[in-house]
Amino acid sequence: MELKEYLKERKEIIDREILNYLPEDPPFGKRLYEAVRYSLTVGGKRLRPILCMAGCEAVGEDYRLAILPACAIEMIHTYSLVHDDLPAMDNDTLRRGHPTTWCKFDEATAILAGDALLNRAFEVLSEWEFDCERKVRVIQEIAKASGMLGMVLGQQCDMDAEGREDVTLEELLFMHRHKTGRLITASVVSGGITGGGSKEEIEALRKYGDGIGLAFQIVDDVLDVVGDQEKLGKNVGSDVEKGKVTFVTFFGVDGAKKRAEEEVEKAISALDIFPKSRVEPLIGIARFIVEREY
Amino acid sequence: MELKEYLKERKEIIDREILNYLPEDPPFGKRLYEAVRYSLTVGGKRLRPILCMAGCEAVGEDYRLAILPACAIEMIHTYSLVHDDLPAMDNDTLRRGHPTTWCKFDEATAILAGDALLNRAFEVLSEWEFDCERKVRVIQEIAKASGMLGMVLGQQCDMDAEGREDVTLEELLFMHRHKTGRLITASVVSGGITGGGSKEEIEALRKYGDGIGLAFQIVDDVLDVVGDQEKLGKNVGSDVEKGKVTFVTFFGVDGAKKRAEEEVEKAISALDIFPKSRVEPLIGIARFIVEREY
Numbered sequence: 001m002e003l004k005e006y007l008k009e010r011k012e013i014i015d016r017e018i019l020n021y022l023p024e025d026p027p028f029g030k031r032l033y034e035a036v037r038y039s040l041t042v043g044g045k046r047l048r049p050i051l052c053m054a055g056c057e058a059v060g061e062d063y064r065l066a067i068l069p070a071c072a073i074e075m076i077h078t079y080s081l082v083h084d085d086l087p088a089m090d091n092d093t094l095r096r097g098h099p100t101t102w103c104k105f106d107e108a109t110a111i112l113a114g115d116a117l118l119n120r121a122f123e124v125l126s127e128w129e130f131d132c133e134r135k136v137r138v139i140q141e142i143a144k145a146s147g148m149l150g151m152v153l154g155q156q157c158d159m160d161a162e163g164r165e166d167v168t169l170e171e172l173l174f175m176h177r178h179k180t181g182r183l184i185t186a187s188v189v190s191g192g193i194t195g196g197g198s199k200e201e202i203e204a205l206r207k208y209g210d211g212i213g214l215a216f217q218i219v220d221d222v223l224d225v226v227g228d229q230e231k232l233g234k235n236v237g238s239d240v241e242k243g244k245v246t247f248v249t250f251f252g253v254d255g256a257k258k259r260a261e262e263e264v265e266k267a268i269s270a271l272d273i274f275p276k277s278r279v280e281p282l283i284g285i286a287r288f289i290v291e292r293e294y
Numbered sequence: 295m296e297l298k299e300y301l302k303e304r305k306e307i308i309d310r311e312i313l314n315y316l317p318e319d320p321p322f323g324k325r326l327y328e329a330v331r332y333s334l335t336v337g338g339k340r341l342r343p344i345l346c347m348a349g350c351e352a353v354g355e356d357y358r359l360a361i362l363p364a365c366a367i368e369m370i371h372t373y374s375l376v377h378d379d380l381p382a383m384d385n386d387t388l389r390r391g392h393p394t395t396w397c398k399f400d401e402a403t404a405i406l407a408g409d410a411l412l413n414r415a416f417e418v419l420s421e422w423e424f425d426c427e428r429k430v431r432v433i434q435e436i437a438k439a440s441g442m443l444g445m446v447l448g449q450q451c452d453m454d455a456e457g458r459e460d461v462t463l464e465e466l467l468f469m470h471r472h473k474t475g476r477l478i479t480a481s482v483v484s485g486g487i488t489g490g491g492s493k494e495e496i497e498a499l500r501k502y503g504d505g506i507g508l509a510f511q512i513v514d515d516v517l518d519v520v521g522d523q524e525k526l527g528k529n530v531g532s533d534v535e536k537g538k539v540t541f542v543t544f545f546g547v548d549g550a551k552k553r554a555e556e557e558v559e560k561a562i563s564a565l566d567i568f569p570k571s572r573v574e575p576l577i578g579i580a581r582f583i584v585e586r587e588y
Contacts, residue, residue, distance in 0.1 A: 023443055028468050032442060032450035083409060088401035107382035108453050111405065112446050115377060118409065119441030122416045126433040132426040139420040139433070147413030148326060149317055152406050156326035159402050174322050 003284035007045070010053060010063075014046040018071045021124045035105045035113035036120075039082050040075070043096040047216075047285070048187040049074045051209070054281045055191025058274050059201050066194045068128050069138050072121040073187050076146045079117035080183075082110055084155060090238075118146075130194075138190045145186030154179025167245040176217040176247075177210075184216060185209030188282070204270050211267025212286050218260040219292055221246035222253055260290045297578035301339070304347060304357075308340040312365045315418045329399045329407035330414075333376050334369070337390040341510075341579070342481040343368045345503070348575045349485025352568050353495050360488045362422050363432050366415040367481050370440045373411035374477075376404055378449060386532075412440075424488075432484045439480030448473025461539035470511040470541075471504075478510060479503030482576070498564050505561025506580050512554040513586055515540035516547055554584045 018040055025033050049070030056066035085092040085100035086107060093103050102110035125139050144150060157175035161167045185206055192205040224239045225248050239246050247256040264286045271279045312334055319327050343364030350360035379386040379394035380401060387397050396404035419433050438444060451469035455461045479500055486499040518533045519542050533540050541550040558580045565573045 026443075026447055026468075028465050029447045029450040029454060029472075031454060032447055036442065079409075083405055086402075086405065088405060108380075109450065111377055111380065111382060112450050112453070114409075115373075115412065116442035116446045118412055119437060119446060122433065123437035123441050123443075126430055126437050132430060136420055136426060136430065139416065143413060143417035143420050147417050148330065148410035149320075149417075152410045152413060153320055153323045153326055156323040156403065156406050159406070160323060160325060171322050174320075178323075 003281070003288060006281055006284070007050060007288070010050045011046040013053075013067065014049045014070060014074060015041070017067050018049075018074055021068070021071050021075075022120070031105065031109055032112055032116060035101055035109045036116050038104060039078050039101045039113055039117065042098040044074075044078075046074060048077050048184060051184065051187040051282075051285065052191040052194075054285065055188035055197075055205050056195035057191075058188075058205060058271070058279050058282060059192050059195040059197035060278060061195030066191045068124060068130075069142070069190045069194055070187075072125045073142060073183070073190065075117045075121040075124070076142065076151075077183060079114040079121075080146070080151055080155070082114040082117065086110060089155075089159070092238075134193055134196070137193050141186045141190050141193060142183075145182035150178055150182035150186075151180075154182070161245060163243050165243070165245065169250055172245060172247065172250070173214075176214060180217040180220070181210060181213030184213035200273060204273050207270035208267045208282060208286070211263045211270065212289055215260040215263040215267070215286070216289050218247045218256050218263070219290055221248050222256050222260070223292065224248075225253060257290070264290050297575070297582060300575055300578070301344060301582075304344045305340040307347075307361065308343045308364060308368060309335070311361055312343075312368055315362070315365050315369075316414070325399065325403055326406055326410060329395055329403045330410050332398060333372050333395045333407055333411065336392040338368075338372075340368060342371050342478060345478065345481040345576075345579065346485040346488075348573075348579065349482035349491075349499050350489035351485075352482075352499060352565070352573050352576060353486050353489040353491035354572060355489030360485045362418060362424075363436070363484045363488055364481075366419045367436060367477070367484065369411045369415040369418070370436065370445075371477060373408040373415075374440070374445055374449070376408040376411065380404060383449075383453070384532075428487055428490070431487050435480045435484050435487060436477075439476035444472055444476035444480075445474075448476070455539060457537050459537070459539065463544055466539060466541065466544070467508075470508060474511040474514070475504060475507030478507035494567060498567050501564035502561045502576060502580070505557045505564065506583055509554040509557040509561070509580070510583050512541045512550050512557070513584055515542050516550050516554070517586065518542075519547060551584070558584050 019037065022036065052070040052073055053063035053066045057063050081095060082101045084090050085095055086102055092100050094100065101113055122139065125135065128135055154175050158179055161171065161175060188205045188209045189202060192202050221239065247259065251259055267286050268283050271282060313331065316330065346364040346367055347357035347360045351357050375389060376395045378384050379389055380396055386394050388394065395407055416433065419429065422429055448469050452473055455465065455469060482499045482503040483496060486496050515533065541553065545553055561580050562577050565576060
């Protein structure tokens with residue numbers, strides 16, 4: 001299997017489908033819808049929705065069953081980027097090579113576009129014509145991962161850590177696990193729930209998600225030091241500039257890379273319970289995370 | 295029935311119960327939880343959750359069945375206030391006689407606290423131990439009312455209208471119905487769904503909610519002109535200051551009051567299908583809305 005081709009195909013599915021989950025333009029307040037569409041279409045690897053669909057395949061179901069939760073998760077991921085980029089937060093002007101939503105529109109519209117995306121995710125999930133019990137489990141999984149026990153808490157930890165030199169490894173791990181980890185895990189786990197995975201299968205997917213989630217954030221820290229601004233499509237060096245303690249602070253570039261690789265290997269071995277053919281994409285994605293362009 | 299006593303009792307129930315729906319403090323990022331609790335506890339009439347519980351009673355069930363969705367709705371209402379008060383939005387410093395969340399904490403924390411509250415509402419709803427089908431209908435109702443087809447859209451319309459003198463009555467109505475109306479309607483309707491109301495009962499509650507929702511916003515416009523800052527616990531005169539077109543612009547103070555009263559009477563007559571004893575609180579609340587301190 002060609003991973004690159006697979007990722008490209010799956011990304012195109014999400015690029016196309018995600019806009020179908022937006023309502024038609026209203027007579028007033030169109031600017032909100034423009035900002036929402038802009039935020040959803042300025043690229044991105046669509047890693048989380050791809051993981052969701054792959055999680056569904058891992059438990060033996062067709063990936064198309066999971067397109068809806070996959071799109072909902074991408075909406076939540078996008079909202080978090082739109083809010084994180086705000087002047088009061090990371091104050092970023094460039095994202096994936098394009099102006100951030102608040103730069104393209106304005107701050108108020110970006111706040112509302114983020115709110116709209118978060119809301120829309122739960123709206124779409126709740127209106128999903130699907131088995132009621134599974135649907136609710138998917139909503140639980142995603143809500144818990146994105147809220148004050150997950151991503152939002154992680155972002156607060158990130159804010160609290162800024163400029164502080166006394167951040168411990170424990171605090172850094174807590175922050176990473178919440179800010180990036182929980183939603184990545186929820187992506188692959190929701191796919192598994194959607195596909196009707198057994199308790200054992202769901203737990204394996206959870207371990208896999210936790211491993212690649214942590215690896216992903218470690219690699220992000222590394223890329224902020226040694227990455228190529230052109231290829232990444234975002235500003236690099238911002239962590240050092242802001243005096244952020246990162247994995248690189250604790251382990252150095254090579255040590256951080258090594259830790260990321262270890263996490264990925266652990267993640268892959270959690271998939272041993274599945275027939276190999278069903279989890280090839282998940283294995284490929286795990287390796288791809290640590291091999292992103294340094 | 296003494297409405298004042300009823301409202302006080304119900305408000306106290308929500309004041310007490312709502313904090314039970316928050317998770318325990320985390321080891322890091324506590325500031326987020328402080329901001330969330332602060333936002334939830336600085337008062338408010340708890341109108342929406344009271345409507346939710348009263349909607350449940352109207353269809354013949356015990357109000358306690360609806361405490362959970364009532365608290366979820368209040369979380370969503372609170373998030374909208376926290377975000378609306380931000381410098382990039384209404385730039386308000388005072389709310390219910392207390393510093394707004396961004397003033398008490400900071401902008402980043404206020405953005406995240408709002409995000410956390412919105413998320414938490416759906417988390418709590420999804421984890422509700424309740425009939426699956428009804429629960430999903432309640433989630434649908436609330437998500438639709440608060441998102442890009444409801445409150446968020448209304449807030450965008452409000453932003454777009456600011457400083458423009460060419461706002462039509464049609465646009466103003468659209469804005470009000472979305473910004474305030476939809477969530478008020480969803481409150482009483484969710485209560486009705488929770489209590490297992492019939493299709494006819496739900497539609498009656500929807501008409502009631504639409505009527506009082508509009509009346510509520512009209513009265514808000516009036517109070518911004520003739521209200522008492524002390525009693526309201528917020529700054530008055532801000533609409534005129536910002537050059538906002540309001541109901542008072544179109545109808546004058548007296549005309550706007552009259553329109554609000556008409557909407558309230560229509561709302562009350564929609565309740566005719568219920569036994570009078572079950573909807574006394576809803577009737578009282580409707581009248582209370584137009585009799586708020588001018």
